[in-house]
Amino acid sequence: MSSADQNPAIVSGLGAARGLGGDVRGVLAIPTFRRLWAALCFASLGDWLGLLALTAYAQALSAGSYKQENLAVAAVFLLRLAPAMVIGPLAGVVADRLDRRWTMVAANGFRFVVIATIPVVGQLWWLFAATLLVESASLFFIPAKEATVPNLVPRERLEAANQLNLAGTYGSAPVAAVVFVGLSLLARLLGGTDSEQALRPASVALYVNSFAFLVAAVVIARLREIPPHPPRPADEEPSAWRALVDGWKYVGSTQVVRGLVFAMLGAFAAAGAVIGLARTYVRDLGAGDAGYGVLFFAVFLGLALGMAFGPRLLAGFSRRRMLCLSIVCAGIALAFVALVPNIVIAVMFTVLLGAFAGTSWVTAYTLIGLEVDDEHRGRVFASLNVMLRVVLVGVLALAPLLAAAIGVHRLTPTDEWTWTLSGAAITMLLAGVLAAVLGVVSFRAMDDRPGVPLLADLVGALRGRPLPEPGRQPVATGFFLVLEGGEAVGKSTQVQAVAEWVRARGHEVVVTREPGGTEVGAKVRAIVLDPGTGHLVPQAEALLYAADRAHHVGTLVRPALERGAVVISDRYVDSSLAYQGAGRALQVEDVARISRWATGGLVPDLTVLLDLPAEVAAARRQARDGGAGDRLEAEPTDFHERVRRGFLELATSAPHRYLVVDATEPAEAVSEHIRQHLRAVLPLSAVEVAEQERVRREEAARLAEERRQHDEERRLAVEARRAEEAERRRAERERNDAAMQEALRQAAEQARLDALAAEQAERERLERQRAEREELERARVEQERLDAERAEQERLERAERERVELERVERERAERAERERAEREREEQHRAESAARDDGESRGAPLLRTPPRLEDTAPLDDASDAQTRELTLVDEIFSMGFHTERADDETAEEGPSGSTGDERVDGDSDSSRGWLR
Numbered sequence: 001m002s003s004a005d006q007n008p009a010i011v012s013g014l015g016a017a018r019g020l021g022g023d024v025r026g027v028l029a030i031p032t033f034r035r036l037w038a039a040l041c042f043a044s045l046g047d048w049l050g051l052l053a054l055t056a057y058a059q060a061l062s063a064g065s066y067k068q069e070n071l072a073v074a075a076v077f078l079l080r081l082a083p084a085m086v087i088g089p090l091a092g093v094v095a096d097r098l099d100r101r102w103t104m105v106a107a108n109g110f111r112f113v114v115i116a117t118i119p120v121v122g123q124l125w126w127l128f129a130a131t132l133l134v135e136s137a138s139l140f141f142i143p144a145k146e147a148t149v150p151n152l153v154p155r156e157r158l159e160a161a162n163q164l165n166l167a168g169t170y171g172s173a174p175v176a177a178v179v180f181v182g183l184s185l186l187a188r189l190l191g192g193t194d195s196e197q198a199l200r201p202a203s204v205a206l207y208v209n210s211f212a213f214l215v216a217a218v219v220i221a222r223l224r225e226i227p228p229h230p231p232r233p234a235d236e237e238p239s240a241w242r243a244l245v246d247g248w249k250y251v252g253s254t255q256v257v258r259g260l261v262f263a264m265l266g267a268f269a270a271a272g273a274v275i276g277l278a279r280t281y282v283r284d285l286g287a288g289d290a291g292y293g294v295l296f297f298a299v300f301l302g303l304a305l306g307m308a309f310g311p312r313l314l315a316g317f318s319r320r321r322m323l324c325l326s327i328v329c330a331g332i333a334l335a336f337v338a339l340v341p342n343i344v345i346a347v348m349f350t351v352l353l354g355a356f357a358g359t360s361w362v363t364a365y366t367l368i369g370l371e372v373d374d375e376h377r378g379r380v381f382a383s384l385n386v387m388l389r390v391v392l393v394g395v396l397a398l399a400p401l402l403a404a405a406i407g408v409h410r411l412t413p414t415d416e417w418t419w420t421l422s423g424a425a426i427t428m429l430l431a432g433v434l435a436a437v438l439g440v441v442s443f444r445a446m447d448d449r450p451g452v453p454l455l456a457d458l459v460g461a462l463r464g465r466p467l468p469e470p471g472r473q474p475v476a477t478g479f480f481l482v483l484e485g486g487e488a489v490g491k492s493t494q495v496q497a498v499a500e501w502v503r504a505r506g507h508e509v510v511v512t513r514e515p516g517g518t519e520v521g522a523k524v525r526a527i528v529l530d531p532g533t534g535h536l537v538p539q540a541e542a543l544l545y546a547a548d549r550a551h552h553v554g555t556l557v558r559p560a561l562e563r564g565a566v567v568i569s570d571r572y573v574d575s576s577l578a579y580q581g582a583g584r585a586l587q588v589e590d591v592a593r594i595s596r597w598a599t600g601g602l603v604p605d606l607t608v609l610l611d612l613p614a615e616v617a618a619a620r621r622q623a624r625d626g627g628a629g630d631r632l633e634a635e636p637t638d639f640h641e642r643v644r645r646g647f648l649e650l651a652t653s654a655p656h657r658y659l660v661v662d663a664t665e666p667a668e669a670v671s672e673h674i675r676q677h678l679r680a681v682l683p684l685s686a687v688e689v690a691e692q693e694r695v696r697r698e699e700a701a702r703l704a705e706e707r708r709q710h711d712e713e714r715r716l717a718v719e720a721r722r723a724e725e726a727e728r729r730r731a732e733r734e735r736n737d738a739a740m741q742e743a744l745r746q747a748a749e750q751a752r753l754d755a756l757a758a759e760q761a762e763r764e765r766l767e768r769q770r771a772e773r774e775e776l777e778r779a780r781v782e783q784e785r786l787d788a789e790r791a792e793q794e795r796l797e798r799a800e801r802e803r804v805e806l807e808r809v810e811r812e813r814a815e816r817a818e819r820e821r822a823e824r825e826r827e828e829q830h831r832a833e834s835a836a837r838d839d840g841e842s843r844g845a846p847l848l849r850t851p852p853r854l855e856d857t858a859p860l861d862d863a864s865d866a867q868t869r870e871l872t873l874v875d876e877i878f879s880m881g882f883h884t885e886r887a888d889d890e891t892a893e894e895g896p897s898g899s900t901g902d903e904r905v906d907g908d909s910d911s912s913r914g915w916l917r
């Protein structure tokens, strides 16, 4: 069972009613813690300085290319994170097994030596190796330290101790930054080469760092009060591996611790996302380096605020609930940072994010200290350390990749508004959601107030009035009111007044008194008060009062209370404590024990102590009764003064159960005092409950009505808005439709016009084509006609020419025939004449000319006459000039065959011959 399970009130009520300053002073008042804390602060300062120096040193040693420098710096970071994953768990086991003080001393001594060697060696490889070694040593130191703190401070101061530790660890970072900047400036003033200027401050810072570790080692070595390690029987010492597995198993199997781990992982995922993406995110918002700086400042401011004030603000709130709630809120704040595309608002949410993260950080540390037993604490811190680093490295590495993969998205919820979400923003949103989910998961795993509504619990804690645990609410079991005080202080007077007032509120009121509230009691009263009883040993007196009381409580008071009545008693146990204890000088504790036994531990809900100086009381009694009074009234004044002081002491020891009233005031004023107090504490009577219920119901009905009306109004408004929106949309749609229709109509019209134009053009084209065709046709026909004409002409001409030729040939033939005939005739004649002469000569025949023979001279008829005439005419025409043309034609008609006019003439001679035949 964890320690918190044993006493949840401690966890829930931590720091309540105490201020932070008081807490811090209180925890610093513990000398061992104070010295350890101072040493740790110094070591932290050195550590931060060392980190800055190492990166600067690595950069300076690898000076050359930009890439190399960046790689060197990245290597330093990587080497600082890497060992946690490898030997982190082992270190936790060691912290749980070795002497914690000497583990811390050895780790710091080792770091002192290794860091000091870095500037001495001055080589990059050694810087890397040393970083690895130093970080490994830190892994042994941290769990030992964390596990020790809860052993040095009381549980109720653990939270303050953690706040101080975290303040020391993280508050030293800015101091280290300032110191480092100062050293760098100094180096610049001293001059030298660039590399000297870079190396010198880094070397000095490393020496300071080394020295800080030495101081821490020495201080811790002298803190002998640090418990070595949790006591464990020697034979149960498990192996290192077993211990490691046990540690992880412990985390896995202990629901609360698992919840804690989930919560812290959520917080770290969110933090890692912010660190890994801040630069891109700020750039995406266009806020530049200054924006980046402001955002980081905002984170640290928030962290500081959360660590300092978060737990204090909710002093009475369950720490488990606080852890989960702050992580869920941190997740939500991160989601808002991611979603708001405005650097100013983002910075505000970043402060909130930091505040919630800071609160959860302190709370988680406190819870581990409170809830994890000493035996496992080192391993739990170590396991947590490993997981946190894994998550941190994972998120640092993955977040930018994821952001790049997601890319930039633009949403346009409305026409006027475009919402740009960068990959960085979306990744941060995812991380925020993851953190919130882990917060919820943790809440489920570790809620320590099931049944108490979270919101009401939170509001109660904020108002400083935490809700009681369920099942512990006071049940309506009546109310026991007692009036106490010395003699004649006005108890009877007030009992009556109060009884009347309470009765008027609807309660059943039982007025009673001690001694003598019952019949038996009356007999006892007679014994104890009758002066005739004489001396009674104080013990007997005390026992008689106790006897009366036992019977009184058993037979009257309890039954009345159980009925729910308000019992108002004039005197009760306190009278015994004051009279028999303080007055008779019996041991008050003895008297109390008898009374407790007699009453079964029944304690009044309220005791009204009427305080009056003894003399005043005596005067009143004298005025009331006269005479000497009863056995006790007869006691001397100093007895009554002792009794009065006895009453007052009782009231002081338990102030919440008493109302001390100055009884010198008038009776009415005293009554009013009592009434006023009763109004706050007296339970409601059945009548009042009914009345209240009625009022509540009426109020509820009124509220319901109001809500209904409000809802109705809202519904109507929403409907109206919706209708308006729908109308607007409809109108817009109609407008769009109309525009579309118009566009369509115009397009159709255009298309129609275009079609018409095209048709027209086509018609014209066809017309043109037809006209052209006709024209061509006409031209062709004309051409044909002309060709035909020409052919005819040519034919005629040719015929003419042939005819002429024929005629010429004919004429020539005729002429030739004529000439031949004439020749023959002449020959004939000549022959005849020669014959005749011969004859004559011979016979002397007359020289008579023989007429030409008909067959020789007249073969031509009239037609041939006419033809002859015609040919003659053509010849004449030819002779007048056609001859040349004809010759030309004949030349033109000579084909490539090279046919000659003679051949042509020969060719044609057939036809001309035919024609002649």
Ligand SMILES: Nc1ncnc2c1ncn2[C@@H]1O[C@H](COP(=O)(O)OP(=O)(O)O)[C@@H](O)[C@H]1O
Pocket: 486, 487, 488, 489, 490, 491, 492, 493, 494, 620, 621, 623, 624, 663, 664, 665, 666, 667, 668, 670
């Ligand atoms: N506040 C008061 N101031 C003055 N006189 C008072 C006051 N209260 C009561 N008395 C008177 O003092 C006397 C004693 O009061 P009482 O109620 O009988 O005291 P008790 O019951 O304590 O003995 C009575 O005479 C009462 O009238």
Ligand SMILES: Cc1cn([C@H]2C[C@H](O)[C@@H](COP(=O)(O)OP(=O)(O)O)O2)c(=O)[nH]c1=O
Pocket: 486, 487, 488, 489, 491, 492, 513, 514, 515, 529, 545, 571, 572, 573, 575, 576, 577, 579, 580, 632, 633
């Ligand atoms: C109840 C009780 C009363 N007494 C004394 C105180 C009173 O003197 C006496 C009760 O007397 P009572 O007349 O009831 O008181 P008062 O005079 O104030 O009205 O008994 C004790 O000593 N021890 C007790 O436990």
